Amino acid sequence: MATRYWLVSLPVQSSASSLWSRLQESISKHSFDTPLYRFNVPNLRVGTLDSLLALSDDLFKSNSFIEGVSHKIRRQIEELERVSGIETTALTVDGVPVDSYLTRFAWDEAKYPTMSPLREIVDSIHVQVAKIEDDLKVRVAEYNNVRSQLNTINRKQSGSLAVRDLSNLVKQEDIVTSEHLVTLLAVVPKYSQKDWLTSYETLTTFVVPRSSKMLYEDNEYALYTVTLFARVADNFKSSAREKGFQIREFEYNPETQESRKRELEKLMQDQETLRSSLLQWCYTSYGEVFSSWMHFCAVRIFAESILRYGLPPSFLSVVLSPSVRSEKKVRSILEGLCDTANSTYWKTDDEVGGMGGLGGDADAYPYVCFTINLI
CATH class of the missing domain: 1.20.1460.10 (subunit c (vma5p) of the yeast v-atpase, domain 2)
Structure with a gap:
C-alpha cells in the first residue's frame, strides 16, 4: 500500500x-x-x-x-x-x-x-x-x-524490597502475633546478610533466638523475619537502622490481602x-x-x-x-x-x-x- x-x-x-x-x-x-x-x-x-x-x-x-x-x-x-x-x-x-x-x-x-x-x-x-x-x-x-492503576500496583509488586508491597511475599505462618510477641520484617542488603544473621539477636534484649528466616530476595535485598517481645520493638528498629537494616511496617491481614487480590483481578479484567x-x-x-x-x-x-x-x-x-x-x-x-x-x-x-x-x-x-x- x-x-x-x-x-x-x-x-x-x-x-x-x-x-x-x-x-x-x-x-x-x-x-x-x-x-x-x-x-x-x-x-x-x-x-x-x-x-x-x-x-x-x-x-x-x-x-x-x-x-x-x-x-x-x-x-x-x-x-x-x-x-x-x-x-x-x-x-x-x-x-x-x-x-x-x-x-x-x-x-x-x-x-x-x-x-x-x-x-x-x-x-x-x-x-x-x-x-x-x-x-x-x-x-x-x-x-x-x-x-x-495497574502499573502502580505492578511497580509495588515488582520493585525493590525497600519499597514494594510485601503482602504477596508473606504467609500467615511466617508471622507470630500474641499478647507479648511480635514479628518484624527486615530488609537487609544482600552484602550484609551475614552481619544480620550474626547480630540480630543482640540488637536489643528479648529477641527470640534463631527466629529469623529469609522469605525472599531480589537483586539488592533479602527479606527476613525476626520475632521478639513487642515492648522492645522500637529499640530493635532503632538499632537495626543504625546498622543499615530497614524494618518495614507490615501487618498481616488476610482480608486486606484478599481484597487487594480481587482489586488486581478486577483492574486486569x-x-x-x-x-x-x-x-x-x-x-x-x-x-x-x-x-x-x-x-x-x-x-x-x-x-x-x-x-x-x-x-x-x-x-x-x-x-x-x-x-x-x-x-x-x-x-x-x-x-x-x-x-x-x-x-x-x-x-x-x-x-x-x-x-x-x-x-x-x-x-x-x-x-x-x-x-x-x-x-
Missing part, C-alpha cells in the same frame, strides 16, 4: 476524457511506475466567489485538523495492537481498504447532498470529526487511568475489556474519519479548482502516487498538459518548493495539487 498520494486537478481545454487519455499515455510512457487513478468529484454547488474565497482561507487549517485526527486514531490502533500482541489489521472504510477507498472514491450523496452549500458540507465534516476526537480523548483517558472496546471503536471511527476526510478533499479540490481555473467548472481530478525519484518527471508531465500561458504564469523557481494548493501551500504549479499522507 502506498502511503503518500497526490490529489491533482488539471484544467480541461477540450474534453475531460481526452485529457484523461493523454495523461494515462504520458504516465505510461514516461513514468510507468506511478499509479494513476481518476478522482471523481461531483458537481457541487459553487455559490459566490466571495464565499469560495472565504472558504479557501479555512480549508487548509481544517484539512490539517482532520488529517491529524486520522493519524491519531491510527497511532492509537497500532499501540493497542502492539500491547495486545495481535497481528496488525489492515484498516478499512466500509469494508474497503483505505487506499482502495481513496483511489476508487465515490461521493456519498445521502450523507452529503451535493446541493448543500460548500460551507455547510465542510462544517458538517468538521463537527463530526471533532466529536470523534472528543470521544477518543474520553475513551483513551478511561483506558489509561486503569492502566496507570477492566483493562482488557476497555482495550478491546477501544480497539473496536478505533477501527470503526478510523473508517468514519477517513471517509469524511476524502469527502473534504473532494470539496477542497473543487473549490481550489474553481478559484484557479474559473467558471464554469471544467477540470480533471486525479490521484497519483509517484515514487520520490519520479516526482520531477511526473510534475513535468502534469505541467505539459496545462495551458502554456497558464503554465508560464504559475511557474516559479526551484527554491519555492512545496505543493500548490490551499492555505499555506505555495502556488508553485499551474495545476492544483496537494498531498494526502495515509500514515
Whole structure:
C-alpha cells in the first residue's frame, strides 16, 4: 500500500476524457511506475466567489485538523495492537481498504447532498470529526487511568524490597502475633546478610533466638523475619537502622490481602475489556474519519479548482502516487498538459518548493495539487 498520494486537478481545454487519455499515455510512457487513478468529484454547488474565497482561507487549517485526527486514531490502533500482541489489521472504510477507498472514491450523496452549500458540507465534516476526537480523548483517558492503576500496583509488586508491597511475599505462618510477641520484617542488603544473621539477636534484649528466616530476595535485598517481645520493638528498629537494616511496617491481614487480590483481578479484567472496546471503536471511527476526510478533499479540490481555473467548472481530478525519484518527471508531465500561458504564469523557481494548493501551500504549479499522507 502506498502511503503518500497526490490529489491533482488539471484544467480541461477540450474534453475531460481526452485529457484523461493523454495523461494515462504520458504516465505510461514516461513514468510507468506511478499509479494513476481518476478522482471523481461531483458537481457541487459553487455559490459566490466571495464565499469560495472565504472558504479557501479555512480549508487548509481544517484539512490539517482532520488529517491529524486520522493519524491519531491510527497511532492509537497500532499501540493497542502492539500491547495486545495481535497481528496488525489492515484498516478499512466500509469494508474497503483505505487506499482502495481513496483511489476508487465515490461521493456519498445521502450523507452529503451535493446541493448543500460548500460551507455547510465542510462544517458538517468538521463537527463530526471533532466529536470523534472528543470521544477518543474520553475513551483513551478511561483506558489509561486503569492502566496507570495497574502499573502502580505492578511497580509495588515488582520493585525493590525497600519499597514494594510485601503482602504477596508473606504467609500467615511466617508471622507470630500474641499478647507479648511480635514479628518484624527486615530488609537487609544482600552484602550484609551475614552481619544480620550474626547480630540480630543482640540488637536489643528479648529477641527470640534463631527466629529469623529469609522469605525472599531480589537483586539488592533479602527479606527476613525476626520475632521478639513487642515492648522492645522500637529499640530493635532503632538499632537495626543504625546498622543499615530497614524494618518495614507490615501487618498481616488476610482480608486486606484478599481484597487487594480481587482489586488486581478486577483492574486486569477492566483493562482488557476497555482495550478491546477501544480497539473496536478505533477501527470503526478510523473508517468514519477517513471517509469524511476524502469527502473534504473532494470539496477542497473543487473549490481550489474553481478559484484557479474559473467558471464554469471544467477540470480533471486525479490521484497519483509517484515514487520520490519520479516526482520531477511526473510534475513535468502534469505541467505539459496545462495551458502554456497558464503554465508560464504559475511557474516559479526551484527554491519555492512545496505543493500548490490551499492555505499555506505555495502556488508553485499551474495545476492544483496537494498531498494526502495515509500514515
